[in-house]
Amino acid sequence: TVSLRIEQLRAAVEGKEILKGLSLTVNGGEIHVVMGPNGTGKSTLASALMGHPKYEVTEGMVTLNGEDLLEMEVDERARAGLFLAMQYPSEITGVTNSDFMRSAINAKREEGQEISFIKFVRMMESSMQTLEMNPEFMHRYLNEGFSGGEKKRNEILQMMMLEPSMVILDEIDSGLDIDALRIVAEGVNALRSADRGFLIITHYQRLLNYIKPDFVHVMMQGTIVKSGGPELAERLEADGYEWIKEELGITE
Ligand code: ADP
Ligand code: MG
Ligand code: MG
Numbered sequence: 001t002v003s004l005r006i007e008q009l010r011a012a013v014e015g016k017e018i019l020k021g022l023s024l025t026v027n028g029g030e031i032h033v034v035m036g037p038n039g040t041g042k043s044t045l046a047s048a049l050m051g052h053p054k055y056e057v058t059e060g061m062v063t064l065n066g067e068d069l070l071e072m073e074v075d076e077r078a079r080a081g082l083f084l085a086m087q088y089p090s091e092i093t094g095v096t097n098s099d100f101m102r103s104a105i106n107a108k109r110e111e112g113q114e115i116s117f118i119k120f121v122r123m124m125e126s127s128m129q130t131l132e133m134n135p136e137f138m139h140r141y142l143n144e145g146f147s148g149g150e151k152k153r154n155e156i157l158q159m160m161m162l163e164p165s166m167v168i169l170d171e172i173d174s175g176l177d178i179d180a181l182r183i184v185a186e187g188v189n190a191l192r193s194a195d196r197g198f199l200i201i202t203h204y205q206r207l208l209n210y211i212k213p214d215f216v217h218v219m220m221q222g223t224i225v226k227s228g229g230p231e232l233a234e235r236l237e238a239d240g241y242e243w244i245k246e247e248l249g250i251t252e
Helices: 042-050 074-079 096-106 117-130 148-162 177-189 204-207 230-239 242-248
Strands: 003-013 016-027 029-034 055-064 082-085 093-096 166-170 197-200 215-220 223-227
Touching: 003 197, 016 029, 016 042, 016 055, 016 197, 016 223, 029 230, 042 055, 042 074, 042 082, 042 166, 042 197, 074 082, 074 096, 074 223, 082 148, 093 096, 096 117, 096 148, 117 148, 117 177, 148 166, 148 177, 166 177, 177 204, 197 204, 204 230, 215 230, 215 242, 223 230, 223 242, 230 242
Parallel strands: 029 197, 029 215, 082 166, 166 197
Antiparallel strands: 003 016, 003 055, 215 223
């Protein structure tokens, strides 16, 4: 069964500990939202889970669908069903969006089972249509010259085409205008299923007008300090984070 279990995770960047014993479990069928002020380690969490070499896991355990995630190489994590949409997707000159997508899909398949070109093109075209993307984006170099919103939409395109079992979206809503936000949210909602889990990292409550989470977590100083339902996000929108700091006696 689908699950991402994070237990007492500690991770450091350039020798500085950022994640300080973070625990969180996402099961298939669930949408979890992690919110928190800037600089609390939300993106670090996403990068550590994806296996970014700069983020050193020093303690704790993570399993994906029962398997030790931290033991896996980056490409193995993707093959095991993990998908990460990054806050700042990188540009790759010389690789077109469609080349990249086809390699990514084939990397998840057994040798000899590669997707046929025709099938791939149809799949990409229809997914792009759903996301209201201009067909020219098939042939553009990956993320090169894409606007912030176009990059985000392209991340969602990748998510739709790769059919992951566990999806991590890091600030997929930042830099989106209201129409793009709605389209991105529809992409997520269309992929909601009992055998897929979502960990959605966001700074803003507005995404939750379109995506209804099952659980909301507040992250501060490298750990989850409070969990609840959608009402928690509403309270954050209305009152900010100060009341949580007061509740927990955090001074900074
Ligand atoms: P958030 O996503 O919650 O805004 P980040 O995870 O991006 O927070 O950053 C948490 C802390 O880790 C910050 O102090 C940030 O400067 C530091 N950090 C993150 N990534 C790096 C990096 N690659 N090099 C140096 N410091 C980093
Ligand atoms: Mg940030
Ligand atoms: Mg971030």
